[in-house]
Amino acid sequence: MNFKKLTIPELKEKDINNEELVRFYLDTIEGEDSEWQSFLTVFKEEALEKASSAEEEMVLPIAIKDNILIKNKKTTAGSQILKNYVAPYNATVISRLEKAGAIFLGKTNMDEFAMGSSTENSSFQITRNPVDKERVPGGSSGGSAAAVASGEALASLGSDTGGSVRQPASFCGIVGFKPSYGAVSRYGLISFGSSLDQIGPLTKTVSGTQYIFNIIKGIDEKDLTTRKIKENKWTDIEWKNLTIGIPKEYFQKEVNEKIRKKIKEVIKKAAQAGAKIKEISLPNTKNGLPAYYIIAPSEASSNLARYDGIRYGERSAAKYLKDIYEKTRDKHLGDEVKRRIMIGTHALSSGYYDAYYKKAQKVRQLIKNEFKKAFQEVDVLFTPTTPHLPFKIGENLKPLQMYLSDLLTVPASLAGLPALSVPVGKVENLPVGLQVIGPDLSDNLVLEVGKKVEKIL
Amino acid sequence: MISKKEVQHIADLARLHLTDEEIEKMQKNLDSILNYVEKLQKVDTKKVKLNLPSSCRFRNDEVKESALAKKIREQAPDEEDGYFKVKSILD
Numbered sequence: 001m002n003f004k005k006l007t008i009p010e011l012k013e014k015d016i017n018n019e020e021l022v023r024f025y026l027d028t029i030e031g032e033d034s035e036w037q038s039f040l041t042v043f044k045e046e047a048l049e050k051a052s053s054a055e056e057e058m059v060l061p062i063a064i065k066d067n068i069l070i071k072n073k074k075t076t077a078g079s080q081i082l083k084n085y086v087a088p089y090n091a092t093v094i095s096r097l098e099k100a101g102a103i104f105l106g107k108t109n110m111d112e113f114a115m116g117s118s119t120e121n122s123s124f125q126i127t128r129n130p131v132d133k134e135r136v137p138g139g140s141s142g143g144s145a146a147a148v149a150s151g152e153a154l155a156s157l158g159s160d161t162g163g164s165v166r167q168p169a170s171f172c173g174i175v176g177f178k179p180s181y182g183a184v185s186r187y188g189l190i191s192f193g194s195s196l197d198q199i200g201p202l203t204k205t206v207s208g209t210q211y212i213f214n215i216i217k218g219i220d221e222k223d224l225t226t227r228k229i230k231e232n233k234w235t236d237i238e239w240k241n242l243t244i245g246i247p248k249e250y251f252q253k254e255v256n257e258k259i260r261k262k263i264k265e266v267i268k269k270a271a272q273a274g275a276k277i278k279e280i281s282l283p284n285t286k287n288g289l290p291a292y293y294i295i296a297p298s299e300a301s302s303n304l305a306r307y308d309g310i311r312y313g314e315r316s317a318a319k320y321l322k323d324i325y326e327k328t329r330d331k332h333l334g335d336e337v338k339r340r341i342m343i344g345t346h347a348l349s350s351g352y353y354d355a356y357y358k359k360a361q362k363v364r365q366l367i368k369n370e371f372k373k374a375f376q377e378v379d380v381l382f383t384p385t386t387p388h389l390p391f392k393i394g395e396n397l398k399p400l401q402m403y404l405s406d407l408l409t410v411p412a413s414l415a416g417l418p419a420l421s422v423p424v425g426k427v428e429n430l431p432v433g434l435q436v437i438g439p440d441l442s443d444n445l446v447l448e449v450g451k452k453v454e455k456i457l
Numbered sequence: 458m459i460s461k462k463e464v465q466h467i468a469d470l471a472r473l474h475l476t477d478e479e480i481e482k483m484q485k486n487l488d489s490i491l492n493y494v495e496k497l498q499k500v501d502t503k504k505v506k507l508n509l510p511s512s513c514r515f516r517n518d519e520v521k522e523s524a525l526a527k528k529i530r531e532q533a534p535d536e537e538d539g540y541f542k543v544k545s546i547l548d
Contacts (some may be wrong), residue, residue: 088528290494326474362502457499
């Protein structure tokens with residue numbers, strides 16, 4: 001049997017042998033991952049053994065981004081500084097998945113410390129987009145997206161700080177979900193921007209994403225920012241009872257014209273199915289990206305101070321303590337990580353804090369308020385996920401050009417809102433994702449609407 | 458434009474050792490990023506109140522035994538008798 005295109009709803013219905021299923025993915029990884037380079041480590045024997053001894057009727061073969069801790073497994077976050085780091089405990093999402101019958105196939109490639117939009121910032125390898133191998137899979141969860149799109153895994157977990165699940169999902173033609181901030185525990189996720197980071201699933205269908213989200217979500221005493229999301233009262237929602245907001249700022253010239261056209265086609269289909277469409281304005285959208293590129297690096301500069309060669313990770317030899325810090329960080333951190341640490345350190349430094357960090361936090365509040373107001377008039381928002389199509393590997397975009405990849409995903413991150421990317425077709429043979437953004441904690445509404453979108457394509 | 462001296466100062470604060478060449482490159486990169494984020498200065502935020510997330514929960518500050526202590530220590534590049542070993546701070 002070939003399970004490359006298998007979806008979670010299909011797996012639930014069919015009677016598939018656990019061992020055969022897991023063996024299929026492991027064989028696919030062994031035979032084909034040299035082409036995609038999605039995986040940094042593969043747990044072949046352990047996964048097979050677990051599959052053969054599993055008591056569950058259905059197991060879930062899943063790939064995990066390499067910034068999520070699996071006990072006794074190497075966890076690198078794509079960085080040389082953690083190349084030999086072995087996780088001492090399980091992330092909460094890992095414990096929850098394990099209880100639900102997940103079998104971990106391996107750890108996936110990523111931009112170093114999740115900083116990037118192409119996975120080219122990984123210090124280990126370059127991952128290719130299974131839709132077009134000359135192109136990047138997006139990032140930072142590029143390995144997780146490529147693993148699902150190539151059929152090497154049934155599903156995967158990624159992490160999203162400013163678009164790192166949604167953008168690669170869009171680039172690889174699959175579904176990716178960033179839950180409301182706090183919906184999923186961050187315990188055991190290597191921190192990047194703590195007020196933004198969320199773990200989210202990547203799958204082939206929205207139902208699959210919802211299935212995994214239901215396993216990993218929920219309050220966790222080990223992460224006091226976790227919150228309870230709204231119960232799913234939307235399972236029978238109909239198009240005619242939905243008002244969809246179209247924020248005009250997401251359809252401006254910065255966004256590829258063909259992508260805009262494709263998204264507008266979907267909006268038209270939703271209208272034909274009975275949805276009310278309302279054009280709205282979110283004037284602070286354009287301020288999202290600059291605010292993000294102060295807030296995220298600021299938090300990163302603080303979070304990454306721990307990589308100093310003392311308590312864990314690599315250490316470079318030197319005579320004095322300060323030299324150990326500097327040499328360790330110099331040798332084992334990549335250019336993009338250093339750049340963000342520099343921006344963040346500058347933004348938080350004495351004399352600049354008010355002008356940068358505090359200002360950005362205020363703009364963030366404006367963005368939050370603006371969304372809140374919009375959701376008094378509309379139920380969800382439809383936008384493109386990315387402003388451009390997947391770019392070529394090695395195009396060597398300047399840092400700022402690369403940052404523009406996050407243009408349409410960052411506002412929902414800053415506001416902590418649930419946001420889903422659903423594949424809606426192709427232009428120039430490359431996938432396009434529709435982003436569905438919903439009100440705070442209405443993750444289930446976003447997912448239910450996502451399922452309805454799949455049906456009208 | 459941000460000066461080389463400022464770049465050096467930030468690198469020092471961040472405990473990053475940058476070569477002259479890296480400083481020059483970083484200066485250009487930082488300059489373009491800082492120019493970009495400069496847009497925010499034009500946004501009127503006088504009336505904005507910063508709200509703490511409504512969901513902030515706090516736990517009691519209690520010391521608890523952790524079964525992980527040994528495992529975590531084992532990750533250290535250098536440790537002895539339950540302590541992390543570091544180099545001298547002063548001569």
